[in-house]
Amino acid sequence: QGQLVQSGGGLAQAGGSLRLSCTASGRTLSIYNMGWFRRAPGKENEFVAVFGRSGTRARYADSVRGRFTVSGDNAKNTVTLQMDSLTPEDTAVYYCAAGGNFDANDASTYVHWGQGTQVTVSS
16 A cells, blocks of 8 residues: 555646646545645745545645646546646645645645656746
8 A cells, every 4th residue: 555656747837727637556545535736946845735534625725726626536436636727836846745734734744755757837
């Protein structure tokens, strides 16, 4: 359980969209909350969103609420982060993670991490 492989991301213009996917091994999505974090150059990890292991709840950082959507597909063991209305401030390496506390933003509580995916938004 817990191996996470990310795909997607890349380069977009401001106002554009990108999609990130995170495919997990085994029954990871039904065991763990699935979080998304990002790290911009020179900054610390920032919580982005979390998809609850119940498969029915999602929570977002204020900075992305209304623009990003997180969803999960247990049959495919995949969590997706749809990012719309991108701004240059969204430029970062994005990480998916398994574990955590649904109601907290603490990255240290997540036990499995994807490899990271670069997202670059040009103005």
